[in-house]
Amino acid sequence: MAKILCVLYPDPVTGYPETYPRDDLPKMDRYPDGQTLPTPKGLDFQPGAMLGSVSGELGLRKYLEGLGHTLVVISDKEGPDSAFERELVDADIVISQPFWPAYLTAERIAKAPKLKLAITAGIGSDHVDLKAAIEHGVTVAEVTYSNSISVAEHVVMMILGLVRNYLPSYQWVVNKNLWDTTGGQGWNIADCISRAYDLEGMEVGTVAAGRIGLAVLRRLQPFDVQLHYTDKHRLPEAVERELNLTFHPDVESMIRVCDVVTINCPLHPETEHLFDDNLLGKMKRGAYLINTARGKICDRDAVARALESGQLAGYAGDVWFPQPAPKDHPWRTMPHHGMTPHVSGTTLSAQTRYAAGTREILECWFEGRPIREEYLIVDGGKLAGTGAHSYTA
Template identity: 65%
Template sequence: MAKILIVLFPDPVGGYPPNYARTGLPEITAYPNGDTLPTPKALGFTPGTLLGCVSGNLGLKDWLEAEGHTVVVTSDKNGPDSVFERELPDADIVISQPFWPAYLTADLIEKAKKLKLVVTAGIGSDHTDLNAANAKGITVAEVTYSNSIGVAEHTVMQVLVLVRDFVAQHRLSVAGAWNIADAVTRSYDLEGMRVGVFAAGRIGRAVMERLAPFDVKLSYTDRFRLPGEYEEKLGLEYKESIHELVKDIDVLCVHAPLTDETRGLLNDELLGTMKRGAYIVNPARGAIADRDAIVRALDSGQLAGYAGDVWEPQPAPADHPWRSMVHNAMTPHTSGATLSGQARYAAGTREILESWFEGTEIRPEYVITQGGRYSGTGAHSYADEPENDGKNS
């Protein structure tokens, strides 16, 4: 039997919801690229309910305990006195979400002598030191594509919020004001703007497909160039590097994984090469941006706006400058945590656990590291010499 340590975000301040705004979820039978949705043998939860918090427990606790496993579910994850760090040394499996990540550093992995499997309920496993996981032969898996479309939708929303200057206009409305001149002095149409997409994986492609009908001029950069027929269909212009991409665009959408290459990439130097008054939407990882460089660019007017829902660290401290910087449209890390997305990544997490306990193969698209090396999606997104499987996340 295994000990499973599950780190989830806290319950709502007012308590676990007794009811919801909507009943049930629309039926989705496949992902846009044809991949099937998670197919666990059972769910253990009602789709459309709050699953990513402690009381929701991803619908896993009753099932796992009925199978004889020991389950610890907590939101207390930071510091040596946290439940997470106290329970980690004898845990066999750790599960957490990118929105409330259990940071598995190399030091903590060294202390976790029994750890064999790390599961990200969602997409993005950079809160685990993947090199250390490989060194220990730990399998790292995530529920690829489970919330990709949700993140893409959130990205498009934030692009429009910035360009139209929605936040300022909404605040005027709430305050009882009606000064239209004040409301529109920073408001523009998205139509005709140049939008650049950094990394054209599942999310980046979904963003481009959703922005194309706005009659924008789309360009992108990625480690792998997309097929010519796809570029032609969306009118895409390929750029060899992020440095080439940002030179003449009005909006930058960031969808790259956090790696040594991308950490701190959006710095003073790169921002200084962008068109004055450009916008950035970053739903990828907060650490891809230099925190203070973003603030300086907004203060100087080099950037007209910055939005995203990823921070460094997470949760962000109350005094994080992105909370109060000018012309921001930040959200907590919620883009992939809709009730719709939670149903998919909870189901995918259970599918991964079922495969693990049965000794059968975990879907390759879910695998990040396995057997001491990057594998599956990890071989494409995180390896120094990535494999081109055409399905990067």
């Protein structure tokens, strides 16, 4: 029998929800590219429930314990004395999330001789040392596409939030300290619009145009913006014509002409700290940068400096390094930001999909059936499936 170690984020500080704002979710069978949603043989949860926190357990306990396996669910994942370090040594399977990543470093993988499968409940498996997984014969899988549209919607929200100066304007409604500066009115239009612009007519580009990047482009087209992209895999000509896209052979040529840049590429050695002082300095002064990919794609201090100098007009994202971010992380206090915790891909809608996908992967694993190609990142000692497309060995 197997031991499954599942690392999830803590429950709400107000307690695990007893009710939810909505009673159901829209019915969906396929993603925009035709890929079917997860198709497990069974589910032991109500769609729309909170599954990504400790009490939610991804809806897996009844299924796994019914097969005689052991499920251990924790949130304590940092440091040598963490529950993750203690439980990992005899785990057969580790399940983690991009939003609360349990970093499977080479050192940790070496300490877990029984480990054979690492599942990302969501998309993005860079919290796993893929080189070490290849060397140790660990299969790595993720629930590809399960929360791609969730993230794309978050990107559009953040672009509009920055360009329209939404967050500072909202503060004029709720921040009583601001009210006192206007004789108690709590209302100053000039302050609200001093950094507000229209998105219409702007040049908007995405670094990578995979599932998330392309979804962002499709959602922005109706705003009458000029769309740009760069990717190592060029989109079909028909898609470029449909969206009136301008392709750029590299990041630098694209960011020079864009008013808004959104990062939607995986984190790997080629993209780590890609947006440093040098690259940020080549962007248009007053550009906006959105990063819902991975925190380490941007140089932490370079971003703060660019905002302080005015080179960037705004930065928003929901990815940090490490996660959760320490209290003194400069992105918490730098000017003109719209940061959130890593929440873009873990809406209640997305949780239903990635929990179902995790169940599907486990069913395949225990029944000796092949895991979907699109879910595979590492298999058989090499990059496989989506991993072979998205990462470099």
